[in-house]
Amino acid sequence: MRSVLAALLLLLAGTVVAQKAVVLQHAGTTTIFSSTNPLGDAYAAAVSGDTIYLPGGIFPGLGITKRLTIFGAGHYPDSAAITGVTQVASIDFQSGSDGSKIQGLLLPGGINFSYNIKIDSVIVSRCYAGSITFHGENNPTFNCVGILLYQNVVGEMVLRQTNGIRVFNNIISAVHETGTNSWIRNNKISGLYNAYYALLENNSIASYSSGIDFNTFRNNILAVQPAAGNNTWAGNYYNVDFGNLFVQQTTWFAYTDNYHLKTPASYLGTDATVVGIYGGFYPYKEGAIPAVPHIQAATIPLQADANGLLNIQLKVAAQNN
Numbered sequence: 001m002r003s004v005l006a007a008l009l010l011l012l013a014g015t016v017v018a019q020k021a022v023v024l025q026h027a028g029t030t031t032i033f034s035s036t037n038p039l040g041d042a043y044a045a046a047v048s049g050d051t052i053y054l055p056g057g058i059f060p061g062l063g064i065t066k067r068l069t070i071f072g073a074g075h076y077p078d079s080a081a082i083t084g085v086t087q088v089a090s091i092d093f094q095s096g097s098d099g100s101k102i103q104g105l106l107l108p109g110g111i112n113f114s115y116n117i118k119i120d121s122v123i124v125s126r127c128y129a130g131s132i133t134f135h136g137e138n139n140p141t142f143n144c145v146g147i148l149l150y151q152n153v154v155g156e157m158v159l160r161q162t163n164g165i166r167v168f169n170n171i172i173s174a175v176h177e178t179g180t181n182s183w184i185r186n187n188k189i190s191g192l193y194n195a196y197y198a199l200l201e202n203n204s205i206a207s208y209s210s211g212i213d214f215n216t217f218r219n220n221i222l223a224v225q226p227a228a229g230n231n232t233w234a235g236n237y238y239n240v241d242f243g244n245l246f247v248q249q250t251t252w253f254a255y256t257d258n259y260h261l262k263t264p265a266s267y268l269g270t271d272a273t274v275v276g277i278y279g280g281f282y283p284y285k286e287g288a289i290p291a292v293p294h295i296q297a298a299t300i301p302l303q304a305d306a307n308g309l310l311n312i313q314l315k316v317a318a319q320n321n
Helices: 002-016 038-045
Strands: 022-026 029-033 051-053 057-059 062-064 069-071 086-088 091-093 101-103 111-113 123-125 128-134 148-150 153-158 166-168 171-176 183-185 188-193 199-201 216-218 232-234 246-248 258-261 294-299 313-317
Touching: 022 038, 029 038, 038 051, 038 062
Parallel strands: 051 069, 057 086, 062 091, 069 101, 091 111, 101 123, 111 128, 123 148, 128 153, 148 166, 153 171, 166 183, 171 188, 183 199, 199 216, 216 232
Antiparallel strands: 022 029, 022 051, 246 258, 294 313
């Protein structure tokens, strides 16, 4: 309940006042930061296990060295019309950030995992990231494990320094260097490059390069039928016209596009749900609304009443996931 109240307070503060307010929750206590750098101040005060709620607005980048959960207001302009989009320049996961979770952020500078640092059990969901990069030299000692990326929009993914990463229900421009034992499932992928030892199933893959070996491909939609190589192929849909596959697609991603398949019954995955982002374990959530109460409408008077109070009316929808 305290999480719900803190989130509502955050969203209300971000809507009504010009100064951005960031909420920190620690051990049942809620603290509001509204300085010139409220995210930096909230982060400095946080300890591992805390949660930070961000309103709409633009924030500087953040390097994370603690186990934190960070919620933004979302990155879809229409879904965040009342609160505004939450933009953080970039997120850098560094030593000590194992177990962190981020959701609902626009990250034009991307998400980075530090070079040759083993960072485990991080979850990134419902974010827009210019890139997600695991930096390293393919040394198994530093492979990040327990990573889950779901329902994100990502310009470029570089997964080289990972083992067993799960990449589910994302919209991705390009996937490079899949790491070891990657599980790539129910994504919309515009380009796949240098993939090795991965399981790829129930994805739509518009283009495909050389350097693809020792993978298993199951029930993917592919624009061409690749040479078999040293891969295993089963149940895939080949030579599909991607120009006629989706209800609406203008580019690899646009907020106004519609990535539902025109004929979903024609393309079923390994689990009998539809191939692509709307099937599988984490069906894509329209608007990528974060799992905190969502303000759908707000009526805010231009001036206070005779008692100096503002009669603010909000329409709030709970989010079950």
